[in-house]
Amino acid sequence: MLIEYHFEFADGRHWQHRIDPAGSLVESDEELPEWTRLGFRQCDHCPLREPETAHCPFAVALVKPVEVLAQLPSYEQVQVRVLWRGRDIRQRTSLQRAFGSLLGALGATSGCPHTRMLQAMAWFHLPFSGSDETLYRVLGTHLLGQYLRQQRGLPADWALDSLRELYRNLRQVNLGMTERLRAAAVEDSGPNGMILLDLLAADTLYLLDQYEGELDRFFEAFFE
Template sequence: MPPDQTDTLIAYRFTFADGQSVEHDVALVGTVELAQAAAWTHLDFQQCPHCPLAASEVQLCPFAAALQQPVNMLARHASFEPVDVRVRWRDREISQRTTLQRAAGSLLGAIGAASGCPHTRLLKAMAWFHQPFSGSDETLFRVLGSYLLGQYLRTQHGLAADWDLAGLREVYRNLRQVNLGMAQRLRAAAEQDSSVNGLILLDLLAADTLYSLDQYGGELDRFFAEYLQAP
């Protein structure tokens, strides 16, 4: 990618056992433009019940439109298929050998956050600092950190802050419904199950994060031992 795009494009490259490679770039600036939009990308195709957009005003679902190219790219591969993934982002490169399901989940997470979906917009800050293949504790750390930093920045602009995380819980409740809606759309489009299972994996992470927000059980305490010590 050009040097001036190192912080606006997240480049994923998938290499399969037969040597075939495919690539997809996630753009954090601008909107997705499709030469021909598939029927399942239209807003009124199994529209999420809690979607605030009106089909009379918006033709395409932002998240679905952003998924069309990667779905077409990965649809002929099964979720359990091994794949070598290379992610280029911010002048660094991360490589991992994993299943297509997990690799697709990482890619789709970045796509969703950058898509312009009203229910994923607060995840955009995390996309700017994308961490491929995050586990549940890493995801919880990044979610809490980005949201609380966002609240601090709100106070710097004279805006009210949500320090009790009520808004963040609402974001993740909405996100779970979005993941379900996208999975329903993709079942109508995918020849295999890689993209669908990638979203299922994302939903499991979302469910785990929401549970931790609602009933925190000390998942991050060991990383903050110094903060929890008496002065």
């Protein structure tokens, strides 16, 4: 089961990238660029240390997309096709938004210690999701995960404290990866895609901290 992203550019070029929800493929050390080194603008809260880990796992997952997509401006319109779970999702959008959607799946499956909890969401990846869809999936994934923990006799976090902490850490990762991509990118689609992803994370964190009933209208039957 692979998530397949197919890009068709204005000049007729095609490019595709596959994501394994069980974990991204790791490139050999000899092929990896300098900006993937763990110590290259490493996130301040990263628990990984050299020499045990030579390269940032999130950065390694971005090598191939950056080679292709980061050479183009973020405003360029692309036709994107996502094949996943028997679905064929097509959308014409900006490269920035398309790259942001791809980055979300890559980050969740990269092996980064701060994105591991998002891997469950990658198995149910929803391309181009908006704020309410993301909040629904985030809350649903967290609460189901806590229920499964409870079934195994583990402590469960029903107050969402660990989820808020996860998203605070995730925002730092997004900002750190943006700095890496600025060093790697010729054009701005890479950093801008990361910024767009961070805006979605920031919005989700805000809704978790300051929930004001954004999803209530979908659950009216539960309140009767």
